[in-house]
Amino acid sequence: MRRRVLDVAEESFQARGYHASSLGDLMAAAGVTGGALHHHFPTKKALALAVIDERVAAAVQQTWIEPVRAAPSAREGVRTVFEAVAAELEQQGYVRGCPLNNLAHELSLADADFRVALADIFAGWRQAIADKVRSDQASGGEGGTDPDRFAALTVAAYSGAMSMAKTSQNAGVLRECLAGLDRVQPPPSQNGLAAKRRRRVLRRQTIR
Amino acid sequence: MRRRVLDVAEESFQARGYHASSLGDLMAAAGVTGGALHHHFPTKKALALAVIDERVAAAVQQTWIEPVRAAPSAREGVRTVFEAVAAELEQQGYVRGCPLNNLAHELSLADADFRVALADIFAGWRQAIADKVRSDQASGGEGGTDPDRFAALTVAAYSGAMSMAKTSQNAGVLRECLAGLDRVQPPPSQNGLAAKRRRRVLRRQTIR
DNA sequence: TCCAAAACAGGGTGATTGTCCTGTTTGTAA
DNA sequence: TTACAAACAGGACAATCACCCTGTTTTGGA
Numbered sequence: 001m002r003r004r005v006l007d008v009a010e011e012s013f014q015a016r017g018y019h020a021s022s023l024g025d026l027m028a029a030a031g032v033t034g035g036a037l038h039h040h041f042p043t044k045k046a047l048a049l050a051v052i053d054e055r056v057a058a059a060v061q062q063t064w065i066e067p068v069r070a071a072p073s074a075r076e077g078v079r080t081v082f083e084a085v086a087a088e089l090e091q092q093g094y095v096r097g098c099p100l101n102n103l104a105h106e107l108s109l110a111d112a113d114f115r116v117a118l119a120d121i122f123a124g125w126r127q128a129i130a131d132k133v134r135s136d137q138a139s140g141g142e143g144g145t146d147p148d149r150f151a152a153l154t155v156a157a158y159s160g161a162m163s164m165a166k167t168s169q170n171a172g173v174l175r176e177c178l179a180g181l182d183r184v185q186p187p188p189s190q191n192g193l194a195a196k197r198r199r200r201v202l203r204r205q206t207i208r
Numbered sequence: 209m210r211r212r213v214l215d216v217a218e219e220s221f222q223a224r225g226y227h228a229s230s231l232g233d234l235m236a237a238a239g240v241t242g243g244a245l246h247h248h249f250p251t252k253k254a255l256a257l258a259v260i261d262e263r264v265a266a267a268v269q270q271t272w273i274e275p276v277r278a279a280p281s282a283r284e285g286v287r288t289v290f291e292a293v294a295a296e297l298e299q300q301g302y303v304r305g306c307p308l309n310n311l312a313h314e315l316s317l318a319d320a321d322f323r324v325a326l327a328d329i330f331a332g333w334r335q336a337i338a339d340k341v342r343s344d345q346a347s348g349g350e351g352g353t354d355p356d357r358f359a360a361l362t363v364a365a366y367s368g369a370m371s372m373a374k375t376s377q378n379a380g381v382l383r384e385c386l387a388g389l390d391r392v393q394p395p396p397s398q399n400g401l402a403a404k405r406r407r408r409v410l411r412r413q414t415i416r
Numbered sequence: 417t418c419c420a421a422a423a424c425a426g427g428g429t430g431a432t433t434g435t436c437c438t439g440t441t442t443g444t445a446a
Numbered sequence: 447t448t449a450c451a452a453a454c455a456g457g458a459c460a461a462t463c464a465c466c467c468t469g470t471t472t473t474g475g476a
Contacts, residue, residue: 001453001454015317016317016318017227017313017314017317017318019225019227019228020227020318022432022433022434023433023434023435024432024433024434032454033454033455033456034434034435034436034455034456034457035437035439035453035454035455035456035457036453036454036455037454038434038435038436038454039452039453039454040453042435043434043435044434044435096317097313097317101313101368101371102313104371104374104375105225105305105309105310105313105314105371105374106225106313106314108374108375109223109224109225109304109305109374110224110225110228115375115377118375119375119376119377122372122375122376123376146387146388148384149384149385149387149388150388152369152372152381152384152385152388153365153384153385153388153389155368155372156364156365156366156367156368156369156371156372156381156385157361157364157365157368158364158368159364159367159368159371159372160309160363160364160365160366160367160368160369160371161360161364161368163309163312163313163364163367163368163371164330164360164363164364164367166312166313166316166317167312167316167323167326167327167330168327168330168331169323169327173360173364176356176357176360176361177357177360177361177364179354179357180354180357180358180360180361180392181361181392183392183393184388184389184391184392184393185391185392209423209424230462230463230464231463231464231465232462232463232464240424241424241425241426242425242426242427242464242465242466243423243424243425243426243466243467243469244423244424244425245424246424246464246465246466247422247423247424248423250465251464251465252464252465417476418475418476419474419475419476420473420474420475421472421473421474421475422471422472422473422474423470423471423472423473424469424470424471424472425468425469425470425471426467426468426469426470427466427467427468427469428465428466428467428468429464429465429466429467430463430464430465430466431462431463431464431465432461432462432463432464433460433461433462433463434459434460434461434462435458435459435460435461436457436458436459436460437456437457437458437459438455438456438457438458439454439455439456439457440453440454440455440456441452441453441454441455442451442452442453442454443450443451443452443453444449444450444451444452445448445449445450446447446448446449
């Protein structure tokens, strides 16, 4: 029952936002009475914090951190995620935006607890990418790229692209930004070996 | 009196968001009665649309479009704006985010009228940057950079960086993203001439 | 001066909000 | 079975919300 509430809240916060999601709507959608909801989440804020900690963080983990860690390189991981998300959005026909970004905009100025919870997720996201770049560099790839800089730009470009995609209801801007991002201080071509591998990985991932 | 309401609404929408700004608060802050507010803006939505059309669009125009047009090149214009905004945020000590981005997240899924009004501002912003790149190319600079791609990445990086800056209450990420953005397919050095001019312009602008 | 329209005042209304409170059921150890 | 706390039901609560309505004042052209 707690899970049912979290499911509905996650979905509604994503689609309508925090303030526009009334507890009455959530109760109706989840088939839960006021007493049950109040038992698990004393306040609306507690519910939102649970959604952030248990769902939004997990979504970032699953969508970004794990694929990047599993990728052969940071750059290829970033490319994979951008294209997977763009493909998913184009398939479902509408764009609801990045859950983290959506809540961050609405809540980070409203309440300090919200803000730090969301900032932690952003920090973990960036660090995962930066760590991957460092790992690439330790194994000889990815020349002089500054890991933290690359991570910040990647996360910013993704977040901003999702903002525009949500506003224009068109995921195309994600692909444009990825193309631009790919031209950030590209590492030396290494006799075309890296390029060949990248193509192979891509073909596998986009089937998904 | 209409202007007083718009002033207060712009400020409150930026600081607290649309849903969290009650008309009662706005009336009190503006020193306006309910009758007066209702006379100029029949509904809260009408007020928000006026804020978007008359204030948010103007802010983007003033902060981004005009400086980029006035800059010696698109790249230098982008650099100037990023640094000016970062300096301003660091000086005032807190980050409230980009007005366009804030409202876009909260309203673009809630109402189609909001969405297209906000999307139009994004489109104008991107086009101004892309046009500047094209102008650079017409006068011999800025090699093979794709204008629309560069504009999309720039706007996305800025919007996303502002999201993170708002969430972490730290404008430093803006500078990180600018540094990364500067490494996007940099044009050939042209015997160091462009580099020298860029430094000169920068020194002048950062005083501000 | 006159008058019509715009501008403004200010209370009232119904609906909705988040929260709380009192019972009832369910699960679990002794 | 008994004891007891967690889980849940469901209505009640005050507060707040956006909006509307009836007057009054101000404005500007004839």
